[in-house]
Amino acid sequence: MSVHLLEELSTTSLDALDRARTMVILTVSPLEEHGPHLPLGVDAFTARHFATEIAGRLVATRTGWNVVLAPTLHLGSFTFEGPGTVTVRQRVVRDAVVDYGLSLARAGFRFMLVANGHAGPTHLAALEEASAIVARRAGVTMASVSGHLTWSFRSGRFLDQVEAQLGRALTDTERRAFAEDAHAGWWETSMMLMLRPDLVDERWRALPPATYSLPERLVPDYPLKRGGQGYVGHPGLADPAFAKATCDVLVTEAMALVDALLERRLGTFTRAPFSKIPLLRTNFWPVAAAAGFAVAALAWFRPRR
Secondary structure (H helix, E strand, O other): OOEEEHHHOOHHHHHOOOHHHEEEEEEEOOOOOEOOOEOOOHHHHHHHHHHHHHHHHHHHHOOOOEEEEOOOEOOOOOOOOOOOOOOOOHHHHHHHHHHHHHHHHHOOOOEEEEEOOOOOHHHHHHHHHHHHHHHHHHOOEEEEOHHHHHHHHHOOOOHHHHHHHHOOOOOHHHHHHHHHOOEOOHHHHHHHHHHOHHHOOHHHHHOOOEOOOHHHHOOOOHHHOOOOOOOEEOHHHOOHHHHHHHHHHHHHHHHHHHHHHHOOOHHHOOOOHHHHOHHHOOOHHHHHHHHHHHHHHHHHHOOOO
C-alpha cells in the first residue's frame, strides 16, 4: 500500500519509507457551526477528502511514491462563534503546524503539504506562515496550497472548468448564487451530501437564501445576528453532482501545485491575498504593540531642552 495513515504505522514501518519519495499531508481545519443542517466538522471532512484524493492521484502518477496522511488537527482561527465552535487562537494554529512540521522534518521527511477546508483569512495566513517557518528552519519543502486555491475558487475563476465537468452551463441565477455563497451554503451543503449525507439534516431543502452585503459581512459573527441561522448562501441549491464537479477541478488544480512542490519549483506558488495583509498576520499585533512601546519610550526619554 502506498497511502498510509500516520497513526497506524509503527516506528519501524515509518522509518522504512523512502524519504526522497514520500510526502506527508497534514489536514488542519476547525470544528465550527455550519447552520442548522450541517455538522460541526464540515471543514475537516472536506479537507480530509481533498487530502485523500491528492494522495491517491500522487501515488497513481508517480511510481514508487508514498503518501502519509497525518491525523486531522481540528484547529482553526477566524470562526463563527455559534454553539459547538471551538475557538483557537491564530498563533496556536500556526505553532501547532510548526511543531508537527518540525517533528516530521526531524524524522527525515522532506516533503510536506497542508490540506485545509476552512477559508478564514487569519487561518489561511497562519497555515502559510507555519509552512514557511518549517521550510526555513528545517531546510525542507513544505507548503499550504489552500489559500490560493480557496481565493481563486471563491472568486469564480474555476467556474468554466466546473461547467465542463458538470456537462452543462450554470444559469445566471446559479452564478449569482455562487458569488453570494460563503458558509454552509450551496457548495458546503453539496459537499456534505456527497461525503456524508447521513449527517445532513433534511431541513436543508427548505432553508431560504441568506445573503449579506459587504458592510454586513464586516460585523463579527454576522450570519448569527438578527435571526440569522449561521449560514451564508443558498443551501437549497445543494447537489452532490455539483460537489463532485468542483472537487475534480480543485484536485486537478491542487496537483499542479503539488508537482511544483515536489520538483521544488516553489516560485510558482501564489500566496493567498489575505496573507499579504499585515493586519491578518500572526505577529501583527505583538509587533505593533512593541513598536508603539518603543516610540513611546523614545519620546519619554528624549532629552528635553
